[in-house]
Amino acid sequence: MIAIRTLLDLLVYITCLLGVLPLYRELHWPAQLVLPLAFMGGFYQDCRRRYPVPRLLWNLLALLPFIYYGAGLSLTRVVEPVVNVLALLLALRLITEKSPREYLQLFVLAVLTLAASTLLSLSPLFLLMLVLQFVFVVMGLVLLAFHRSDAHMRLASGSLRSLAGAGGLLAAGSLLLMLGFFVILPRTPYPLWDVLNPSSTAVTGFSDQVRPGAFAATMNSGNLAFRVQSEPLPVEELYWRGLVLNYMEGNEWRRVTPPVEEQSRVSGGRLVEQVVYGEARGDSYLMVLDRTQNIDGLRVQGSQDLVYRELRSRRRPGSYRTESRLGGRLTAQNVDFRFYLQLPEQLSPRIRQTAAGLTSETAASAEVIAATKRFFRDQKLSYATTDLPGAEQPLEDFLFESRRGYCEFFASAFAVMLRLQGVPARLVGGYYGGQYNALAGFYSVREDRAHVWVEALDGGVWRRIDPSRLAINADSAPFAGGGSRPGWGRRLLDGVEYYWNRTVVSYDLGRQAQLVRGAVFRTRGLSLKRPSPTVLAVLLGVGAALTAIGWLAARFLVSAERRLLRRYLCLLRRRFYPQGIPQQAGLTSLARETGDPRCREFADIFTGAVYRDRPLRKEERDRLNRLLKMLRRT
Template identity: 40%
Template structure:
């Protein structure tokens, strides 16, 4: 026999831990320590049936922690103090008395803690924690009803089965309603509670400028930039175009002015669905060379760069169609001069090198080939640490240090091509990616940010050149060229995370409209001839199974009620009075019949002791009712 109070206390502690778990890493150290100590001391006190914190002291402590957390509130620091306050309230409650009212407070604080975690991080753990919490709270509320009436109530196995079975069934309806409302309730374009916890500044990502030499070391990050659902491609084609830089001044490449239009040969290519993480700029990456982007409010420019109107401060998804080859051409040859602009101050060594590479009447293709040969002959090394900071980073890179990362290689190569009379621009984006074969998508991290060159040939076609590949150690040093396959655990873990992001976090107003449009198209095309009869068979099978289970439960769970109703009808017919509202022993005393007394002893003695009628008792009761009916 197990006391209901023991199970209630266990549920209370489990709920408290579930509510604080997703918040724990965001709490102050003193809140973490206070909660951990409260759990241990609370368990010890409940085990010894001792109250560690009286109600009066619990109230005083709650007021003190409220004033302390309130003193930390500010316009830009609101959520964290409130979250710490909730956890401290829970700690106080675990140390105090645990009557029915106090247990309800623990349940409520646990749900508030879990809900507040969504203001800090809506991770994949939120959903399973929510499901477990819904079940435990429902079971706890039902047990609390019995505990309030009979504090020391104990139940045997059959009694627990009768109590817990409906308590486990009830949350299923709540979860189904939750799923329904998640799908149909309208979404706002921006979070309703954004004023409580404004979006943090987006992470540092691909820069909108190429400025070699402004830092001595390049920081690396493992943060994800985006995922791309597509078939696995040739690693040499994994260039993700994001921004084009067309102006150079004082060693800095930037994007200025209205870029001349390019046109691409081809209308169909590789389809991609891109899931972009929040970032600081407005540019949308796609596989080079992108033909079109769909699925979002996108603005495009003539040089095949796509952007949105506002900063991307949330996860978004869109589709792209690309051709991984040099298919872009300058629409108007008269616009070549736009890509020949030169800085006002140029190192004389660069001018001499450009003149040497150009020679006399060399074609643009020959100039590119000569410059590649020069880079290979210099034994340049790809490095992102301990680089010299100078006012002439390109000249220092080529003629002195011979060490640098992609910005050095692309800037120097692009500037030399312009000095040699070849229209050139720099393209910023990402290189490479790790393919998740389980999910069918590429993972592209921020560390894969890359810069390369596009040079215009005589026929008006843009040729992609990656000068970083000319480094002597490019195969091992250039991020993106390295090929490190994902382990099966990494693939499984990221596939689950991607599914969560796609199905839950990315579900917005646009997704709801898409579901409505798809449903409308399906209904307009629907006909009996297109109905898959195999699906009909499965639906019929499932429906039949549900009806069968319902019939079985009704038959077995309603046996007590049916035998009682049959008995009452026989008593009314046999003895001429209505037994409704009378107890079984009252009926037996009024009739004086031995069969009625025996029925009351068997039926009442079983159910009034929180037991169920077994098969033998049901048969005996049925015989008694039949004897009364015959006589």
């Protein structure tokens, strides 16, 4: 015999642990300190069943976190206080003497704590925690119902096994229903309280401004920037376009609204369709393969320089479908030359002189570009992320003194040189490269692949030039895809995360509508077309499987006595009572009324066993089956 309360204690601790684990690292130190102590103290007290501190005192103490964190609560600072208050309340309840009420509170707090962790992270680990916690909570609540009826109840191991089976069925069934509810629950086009969602607080490589020389060294994070479901593409074409920086002020490039009269068009190249699964970002720029002509799945505002912005920024990952032209030409008309030749007044005289000496004033754009490339090569510039030029004259230092820099230095200096020589130029910010996961068919692009390159107008076409490739160490530079290739474990986890984001995190109203449209389309398709042999085979297989399941369920879930009785009553209805069997009639009286000796024999054997609370013996079952067969035949 096992005490229900012991099991209940165990389940409560596991449930709470699963609720707290995902957010423990994000908690403030008081909660981080109190939680382990509460777990140990509570467990020790529960083992000994001695509680030296009265419950009232703990209840009063529970007011403290409310007062402390409630004071710092604001519309923009909700998650942090809420998470800490929940964790502290959970700790206090763990250490209190537990009545059924406290057990219930602990289960609720554990679920709420896990729910709060979704405001801090969208990791696929949540699903594992959810499934585990859910199973334990269900088992715990089942036991709590028993504990509530008798606090000292003990159950035999056989009964417990039976109960565990029922609890397991409840948990498994609920999790299956969860999948259905998840798909159909209503969603809004845009979240109203987006401020509560996990924000992009991670270090990102992508920025909406380029300021060479601002830092002595760069620190790129390996955080994921986005994933792209795509066919494998040549590495040299993997330029992911984010935004165009077209205005230089001091040493800083930034974006201003491009001239409205400019018209551009993407033509030529190979059409590539992709689906981008973006991570949560603070800005609203959408990453697309250079050069994308169409985006579907989001409300997007595009500009003539192929910069796409989502009309409303989101803090959660979203997905969008793109159509790009690989190796396509971006032709432009009515380009405002003055706008793309703008430079700051205080530009280094040395750079101005160097640019002026590279080509003649009448040289064509292609010649200028070639001459500038030559100059960059001759300068023997190297790609580096440490010991970078200072903030005073970063471009001059980069070109003539230290000759070290990363993509921002290369692109910024190159664009300045082109503009000085009368060639319209702009910087394009985005990412370069990415790790292809052949198993799942997607590219993972991480923040450390952030990159800046140049677009120069050459004969009415914006040409992509990547000045970083002119570095003497371009082949081994980090932007070129150097470094170790992730192991299979990392790739597997990446794949899991990809599917998680694709199916769960980015599921939204658009996908719901898509599902409905797809279902309607398929229904119409079925009515119009004859199903293919494969579809037919699948349908037949599913039908056979369902029949088998139904038969097994009828065989094992309904007792033999009940099955026999059902068949017998069915036969009676068909042969003797077409108007229906009288409700209150007993088996014996029914059999007597029929006047059929086989019915009487059936009733005698059946009532002889069932009314004496014993199951039918084998020979009785056989005889009843034979009687039913005879009744059916005549």
